[in-house]
Amino acid sequence: MPQFDPTWFVSQIFWLVLVFGALYWLMVKRALPKVSKALDARAERIQGDLDRAAKLQRDAEITAETYEAAIAKARDEAREAIRAAQVATVADLDARQDVLSKELAAQASAAEARIAEASKDAMASVREIAVGTAQAAAGHLIGGNVDEAKAASAVDGILNRQTTH
Amino acid sequence: MAAAADGHGGGGGLDPLHQFEIYPILSINIGGYDVSFTNSSLWMVIAAVVAYLIISRGVGAGSLVPTRMQVVAETLYSTVANMVRDNVGDAGKKYFPFVFTLFMFVLFGNLLGMIPYSFTFTSHLAVTFAMAATIFVTITIIGIMRHGLHFFSLFFPAGAPLATAPILIPIEIISYLSRPVSLSVRLFANMMVGHTLLKVLGSFALMMGAAGILPLGLLVGITALEFLVAALQAYVFTILTCIYLHDAIHLH
Numbered sequence: 001m002p003q004f005d006p007t008w009f010v011s012q013i014f015w016l017v018l019v020f021g022a023l024y025w026l027m028v029k030r031a032l033p034k035v036s037k038a039l040d041a042r043a044e045r046i047q048g049d050l051d052r053a054a055k056l057q058r059d060a061e062i063t064a065e066t067y068e069a070a071i072a073k074a075r076d077e078a079r080e081a082i083r084a085a086q087v088a089t090v091a092d093l094d095a096r097q098d099v100l101s102k103e104l105a106a107q108a109s110a111a112e113a114r115i116a117e118a119s120k121d122a123m124a125s126v127r128e129i130a131v132g133t134a135q136a137a138a139g140h141l142i143g144g145n146v147d148e149a150k151a152a153s154a155v156d157g158i159l160n161r162q163t164t165h
Numbered sequence: 166m167a168a169a170a171d172g173h174g175g176g177g178g179l180d181p182l183h184q185f186e187i188y189p190i191l192s193i194n195i196g197g198y199d200v201s202f203t204n205s206s207l208w209m210v211i212a213a214v215v216a217y218l219i220i221s222r223g224v225g226a227g228s229l230v231p232t233r234m235q236v237v238a239e240t241l242y243s244t245v246a247n248m249v250r251d252n253v254g255d256a257g258k259k260y261f262p263f264v265f266t267l268f269m270f271v272l273f274g275n276l277l278g279m280i281p282y283s284f285t286f287t288s289h290l291a292v293t294f295a296m297a298a299t300i301f302v303t304i305t306i307i308g309i310m311r312h313g314l315h316f317f318s319l320f321f322p323a324g325a326p327l328a329t330a331p332i333l334i335p336i337e338i339i340s341y342l343s344r345p346v347s348l349s350v351r352l353f354a355n356m357m358v359g360h361t362l363l364k365v366l367g368s369f370a371l372m373m374g375a376a377g378i379l380p381l382g383l384l385v386g387i388t389a390l391e392f393l394v395a396a397l398q399a400y401v402f403t404i405l406t407c408i409y410l411h412d413a414i415h416l417h
Contacts, residue, residue: 003185003288003289003353003357008203010199011189011199011200011201011205012206012292015205015210016209019206020270020296023213024262024263024266026217027265028262030221031220032242035220035224035238038228038231041227045229
């Protein structure tokens with residue numbers, strides 16, 4: 001068997017060491033760094049893309065949360081505004097009604113005062129006319145002048161009787 | 166041997182062992198040693214060049230979307246990288262270039278040997294034993310450097326009863342020392358037997374005339390099997406190196 005012929009043992013081992021050594025050197029210095037660079041670059045790219053996707057997802061979730069919060073806040077504010085407006089309207093209405101009723105009450109009492117005044121005036125005029133008429137009538141009846149004071153006291157007496165009636 | 170006598174190129178006839186003959190291409194003599202550049206050396210160089218080009222040219226510019234050859238280079242790289250990681254662990258990272266070179270060199274030595282009229286340098290025990298012995302010595306030195314004298318606990322598994330030591334230790338030592346032998350003989354024998362079988366079947370096919378179609382059919386099947394063996398033996402050689410390395414680094 002040629003395998004056990006020692007003639008070429010030294011040559012085989014010599015060239016094995018030389019060729020294997022050269023191949024090892026070439027692999028370490030040239031070939032393997034290229035492969036690992038290509039693989040690392042791809043792994044990095046994929047990881048980077050995944051990370052970016054995760055970040056975008058997180059961002060989107062945050063945006064959605066912010067949006068939800070803003071919507072909820074706006075809804076609360078609107079509800080509050082409506083409530084405040086209602087309260088303000090009711091208060092305004094009450095106040096205006098108060099003012100109006102006071103005004104009306106004042107006007108009513110003023111009118112009553114005026115009516116009282118007028119009736120008093122009227123009563124006074126009635127008395128004067130009655131006194132005058134009584135004086136003139138009595139003067140005619142008795143033929144002479146009747147004292148005005150007497151006529152006045154007679155009218156007053158009648159008026160008093162009427163008012164006490 | 167008769168075949169050896171009638172020269173090299175073309176001759177040899179039907180001698181199935183003729184294909185393993187080594188002949189010098191360029192006679193070189195250094196310090197009294199014959200280190201001629203032989204057909205074996207030539208195929209070592211071719212295997213190394215092909216292995217280098219497949220990785221280096223294959224990766225090319227290292228594009229993000231790999232080209233076909235880049236996939237080949239990257240697959241070879243990750244196969245060996247995973248093998249080293251799975252069998253040796255993270256401590257094996259710095260031995261990866263060596264293991265990878267070993268795998269590529271043996272793989273292409275085996276595969277290129279399948280080319281008719283080529284030479285399979287891995288079918289020579291001198292080559293496989295030189296590799297196995299270098300691996301064995303290197304790994305033993307790595308183990309001793311990492312663990313000092315504690316390395317020798319490899320020969321006596323922890324937890325075994327002390328009484329078993331007189332039997333266990335010699336067995337462990339013999340099994341450890343037989344590693345380079347089994348490693349080299351496995352590769353050499355597989356390659357040699359396969360190539361011899363192909364040659365024998367080929368001779369039958371020639372000799373049997375029209376009936377030679379039967380051994381020819383068998384030859385086709387065995388050729389396919391030999392391609393499997395070529396890749397598998399390179400893988401086995403490499404993975405055993407990884408396992409030995411694991412033992413030296415982690416001590417069981």
